[in-house]
Amino acid sequence: MLKQYQMPEKPSAEELKRRMEAAREKLFAYQMQLKEHKLPVLVLMEGWGTAGKGSVTGKVIRNIDPRFFKAATLDAPSEEDRRKPFLYRYFAKLPEAGKFQFLDSGWMDEITRGRLQGNLSDREYAERMESVKSFERQLTDNGYLVLKLFFHISRQEQKKRMEELLAHKDTQWRVSSYDKWQNKHYDKCLEVFDRYLEDTHMPSAPWYVIDAESRKWAQLQVLETLNSGIEIALQNKALAVPLLQNVFPLVKIPRLSEIPLDKTVEEEAYKTELKLLQDRLGELHNRLYRKRVPVVIVYEGWDAAGKGGNIRRLTEALDPRGFEVHPIASPEPHEKARHYLWRFWTRLPKTGHIAIFDRSWYGRVMVERLEGFCSQNDWQRAYYEINEFEKELAGWGAVILKFWVQIDKETQLLRFQERQNTPEKQWKITDEDWRNREKWDQYETAVDEMLQKTNTAYAAWHVLESVDKRYARLKALRIVIAELEKALE
Numbered sequence: 001m002l003k004q005y006q007m008p009e010k011p012s013a014e015e016l017k018r019r020m021e022a023a024r025e026k027l028f029a030y031q032m033q034l035k036e037h038k039l040p041v042l043v044l045m046e047g048w049g050t051a052g053k054g055s056v057t058g059k060v061i062r063n064i065d066p067r068f069f070k071a072a073t074l075d076a077p078s079e080e081d082r083r084k085p086f087l088y089r090y091f092a093k094l095p096e097a098g099k100f101q102f103l104d105s106g107w108m109d110e111i112t113r114g115r116l117q118g119n120l121s122d123r124e125y126a127e128r129m130e131s132v133k134s135f136e137r138q139l140t141d142n143g144y145l146v147l148k149l150f151f152h153i154s155r156q157e158q159k160k161r162m163e164e165l166l167a168h169k170d171t172q173w174r175v176s177s178y179d180k181w182q183n184k185h186y187d188k189c190l191e192v193f194d195r196y197l198e199d200t201h202m203p204s205a206p207w208y209v210i211d212a213e214s215r216k217w218a219q220l221q222v223l224e225t226l227n228s229g230i231e232i233a234l235q236n237k238a239l240a241v242p243l244l245q246n247v248f249p250l251v252k253i254p255r256l257s258e259i260p261l262d263k264t265v266e267e268e269a270y271k272t273e274l275k276l277l278q279d280r281l282g283e284l285h286n287r288l289y290r291k292r293v294p295v296v297i298v299y300e301g302w303d304a305a306g307k308g309g310n311i312r313r314l315t316e317a318l319d320p321r322g323f324e325v326h327p328i329a330s331p332e333p334h335e336k337a338r339h340y341l342w343r344f345w346t347r348l349p350k351t352g353h354i355a356i357f358d359r360s361w362y363g364r365v366m367v368e369r370l371e372g373f374c375s376q377n378d379w380q381r382a383y384y385e386i387n388e389f390e391k392e393l394a395g396w397g398a399v400i401l402k403f404w405v406q407i408d409k410e411t412q413l414l415r416f417q418e419r420q421n422t423p424e425k426q427w428k429i430t431d432e433d434w435r436n437r438e439k440w441d442q443y444e445t446a447v448d449e450m451l452q453k454t455n456t457a458y459a460a461w462h463v464l465e466s467v468d469k470r471y472a473r474l475k476a477l478r479i480v481i482a483e484l485e486k487a488l489e
């Protein structure tokens with residue numbers, strides 16, 4: 001893209017001034033439409049060192065109400081960042097609906113810098129490309145406008161700007177050692193940048209090359225690109241997104257109605273095995289921390305199926321400094337205003353730690369589906385997006401364990417009645433629980449479809465037969481121990 005790139009003809013001073021005023025007015029007017037239509041805008045500013053990304057961003061955001069934007073510079077990942085999945089810090093920066101997020105450097109800079117410094121092999125680079133393309137497609141599929149701008153200058157212009165900055169004590173800090181290295185190895189960098197742009201140039205999130213030789217001209221190009229992107233996004237907002245064909249390795253799993261629920265364990269045998277399993281899990285937790293293996297455990301299941309008790313027997317064996325339980329309820333307003341996976345990305349554990357989700361991202365294809373909290377296109381598309389998300393976690397090295405806690409309708413009724421008739425347990429039963437029970441058959445259909453479409457080889461579902469809660473607790477512990485032992489080998 002860059003090698004064949006023909007710089008657009010720069011307008012005259014008079015024409016530039018006229019277009020600049022028009023572009024500013026247009027962007028200012030679009031703010032209210034963005035808010036009204038709840039369109040989130042993510043602007044990625046990439047390019048050569050000293051190409052003016054920061055200064056142009058500063059001038060562009062002057063045309064936007066400060067309540068409607070955030071701007072951030074993402075430096076090289078910190079040690080804490082490196083203990084999270086690659087995309088974690090970029091997902092965390094997603095804007096709320098109706099707002100802008102400007103990123104001065106981002107995932108392109110991290111990947112190309114790693115490539116140039118020899119820290120990414122061909123295989124790792126290819127994996128990053130798949131991650132980035134999935135990330136950007138998921139954003140645009142879920143209503144984000146993703147604008148990717150590359151600020152392009154010549155080797156001579158970059159050298160001239162560095163010399164000017166280095167000539168003054170107050171601006172020397174703006175030239176990094178990487179900027180100097182870039183200029184010295186300009187052709188090598190050009191090769192890597194060019195390949196990256198070609199690899200990630202997609203119809204839904206194309207690259208726009210900005211001629212940054214002149215700062216005012218660069219500012220106008222950015223403003224006009226922003227306006228054009230917003231206009232098109234507003235026109236296309238009502239269009240449904242095509243569903244993608246499943247490409248993930250699925251493993252067959254029985255339907256809920258096919259699973260016998262008569263499995264039980266005697267009280268004494270339960271206590272004896274529980275102690276042994278918890279001791280073993282405690283040992284493995286120490287090794288997990290030492291070897292920095294992240295673990296993600298998901299609990300889904302019927303109301304009153306025993307998820308809480310199951311989680312408690314699991315966590316009793318763990319060092320409290322090394323795990324966190326996330327009870328997932330209805331999304332808060334700031335969560336609802338972002339990509340539905342955002343609140344799960346931001347709760348992921350760092351390496352060596354365990355995150356336990358009491359309900360999870362699967363709400364998208366269950367409660368959100370059945371209660372009409374998202375469109376049919378949204379929940380049908382979510383199977384693919386969830387499989388992508390979990391593949392990203394598996395590629396990061398996480399152990400992923402997904403439990404469906406299963407009971408029958410009669411057992412649920414007995415437990416509901418017990419809760420309602422026991423004062424100290426009444427807080428556990430709500431009107432919503434009774435309403436959900438009325439939709440048992442619809443939920444069972446949705447759960448069966450969920451299990452069939454997301455039971456992948458790298459993130460399998462495990463059904464816990466929980467009519468006897470003791471049996472389910474032991475089974476969960478056995479599965480967790482077996483999977484951790486496998487990972488630690």
